[in-house]
Amino acid sequence: MxxxxxxxxxxxxxxxxxxxxGSKNYLIHPSIQPDLALLLSAAKSDDVPIATISSxxxxxxxxxxxxxxxxxxxxxxxxxxxxxNITQMSDMEKYKAISLWxxxxxxxxxxxxxxxxxxxxxxxxxxHKVELIPEEFALTGVCCELNDWLDKNLSxxxxxRPYQNYQQGVSxxxxxxxxxxxxxxxxxxxxxxxxxxxxGKSDICxxxxxxxxFDHYCSQYxxxxxxxxxxxxxxxxxxxxxxxxxNPTQ
Ligand SMILES: [Zn+2]
Numbered sequence: 523m524x525x526x527x528x529x530x531x532x533x534x535x536x537x538x539x540x541x542x543x544g545s546k547n548y549l550i551h552p553s554i555q556p557d558l559a560l561l562l563s564a565a566k567s568d569d570v571p572i573a574t575i576s577s578x579x580x581x582x583x584x585x586x587x588x589x590x591x592x593x594x595x596x597x598x599x600x601x602x603x604x605x606x607n608i609t610q611m612s613d614m615e616k617y618k619a620i621s622l623w624x625x626x627x628x629x630x631x632x633x634x635x636x637x638x639x640x641x642x643x644x645x646x647x648x649x650h651k652v653e654l655i656p657e658e659f660a661l662t663g664v665c666c667e668l669n670d671w672l673d674k675n676l677s678x679x680x681x682x683r684p685y686q687n688y689q690q691g692v693s694x695x696x697x698x699x700x701x702x703x704x705x706x707x708x709x710x711x712x713x714x715x716x717x718x719x720x721x722g723k724s725d726i727c728x729x730x731x732x733x734x735x736f737d738h739y740c741s742q743y744x745x746x747x748x749x750x751x752x753x754x755x756x757x758x759x760x761x762x763x764x765x766x767x768x769n770p771t772q
Contacts, residue, residue, distance in 0.1 A: 525537075525708060525711075527713035527716040527717070529634075530633065530634065530708055530711075530712060530713050530717070531581055531628040531629075531633055531713065531716065531717045531720060532578075532579065532580045532581035532582075532583075532584065532627070532628065532630065532632075532633030533580070533581045533582075533720070535549060535578060535580060535635075537551075537552065538550060538551060538552070538578055538635045539551075539552045539555060541555070541558070541574070541577075543573050543574035544573060544643070544646075546574070548574050548576065548577040548578065548638075549577060549578035549635060550577050550578065550635045550636075550638070551578075551634060551635030551636050551701070551704055553701075553704050554635070554636055554701040554704055557679050557680040557681065557701060558638075558679075558681075558701070560679050561675075561676070561679035561681060564675060564678075564679065565668070565671060565675075568671060568675075570642065570644075570667055570668045570671045571642070571643035571644060572640050572641070572642070572643060572668065573640065573641050573642070573643040573646050574638050574639070574640055575638075575639040575640060575641050575652055575654065575697070576632065576638070576639045577632065577635060577637070577638045577639075578632060578633070578634075578635040579630060579632035579633065580633070581627050581628055581633065581720070581724075582627075584624075584625060584626075584627040584628075584630045584632070584633070585627040585724055585725065585726060587624055588620065588624055588625075588626065588627055588726065588727075589725070589726065589727050591608065591616075591620045591624060592608070592616055592620065592727040592728070593727060594607075594608045594609045598616075598619050598620055598623075599622075599623065599655075600619070600622075601622055601688065601693045602656075603655050603656065603657070606619055608620075613728050613731045617731070617732070617735055621691075621692070621739065621742075621743050622692065622693045623692070623693055625692075625743065625744070626721065626726075626732065626736075626739050626743075627721060627724065627726065628717040628718075628720060628721045629717065629739060629740070629743070629744045631684065631698075631700060631705065634704070634705060634708050636700055636701040636704045636705040636708065637684075637698060637699065637700040637701075637705065638698075638699055638700075639654060639695075639697045639698055639699075640668075640697055640699055641654070641658075641665060641668075641697060642664055642665045642667070642668045645658075645664035645665060650664050654695070654697050656693075656694065656696070658697075659696035659697060665696070665697070669696055672696075672699070676699060677702075677750060677751050680701060680702050680703060681699045681700060681701055681702060682699070682700055682702050682748075682749075682750035682751070683695070683696065683698060683699055683700070683748065684698065684700050684705075684747035684748055685698050685747065685748065686748040687748055689746060689748065690742070690746070691742050691743045691746035691747075692743055692746070692747075702750045706750075709745075712744075714740060718733070718736050721733070721736070
């Protein structure tokens with residue numbers, strides 16, 4: 523299938539399909555649907571049912587998250603979950619602090635419909651308020667059992683965790699899963715030029731500072747992901763990005 527640059531940066535969601543998790547609906551890339559269904563039903567039959575917390579997110583939604591954090595209207599945390607006072611920070615400090623947990627609009631993997639944040643459905647049923655913090659997936663956390671299951675099974679269904687470990691970019695996010703084959707294809711053909719142009723015309727705070735950091739963001743965060751295990755199952759559904767002008771050096 524073809525993916526336009528608008529679809530890759532989250533400004534066209536017409537190709538996505540709707541799924542249901544509990545009473546919530548969410549949007550995903552149609553090509554991940556069969557693998558996701560298998561993953562969810564396998565987890566359920568192994569008694570670790572999965573709830574989807576978020577999947578597709580638009581450019582506009584990501585822009586709001588980023589700007590609210592930049593302006594101090596939304597909490598910003600350190601890598602270890604300590605709340606930070608962003609209003610006291612320089613632009614460079616803010617950029618680094620926010621990038622630990624939030625992507626620049628246009629460069630979020632959540633724009634693709636291939637990536638999901640997941641949680642233990644049982645913990646939610648028991649009243650746990652979802653925070654998506656490392657403690658929830660640690661040994662004593664409410665998602666410990668799910669975390670173990672994901673370690674053993676995720677790749678069998680064609681998924682991986684791009685933020686499995688911290689490697690000087692995005693913080694470790696045990697809850698963030700990604701469809702290997704489809705996300706790899708989108709990442710490889712990503713339309714950096716169109717993304718940078720679109721971001722430059724958006725209402726992002728400190729836009730010149732961000733424009734100057736765009737290449738840095740791409741290498742330090744966007745392309746700096748943990749690789750899927752080589753034994754993982756990959757399906758060969760091909761995606762080509764039409765008219766992307768992608769830059770192979772980034
Ligand atoms: Zn995520």
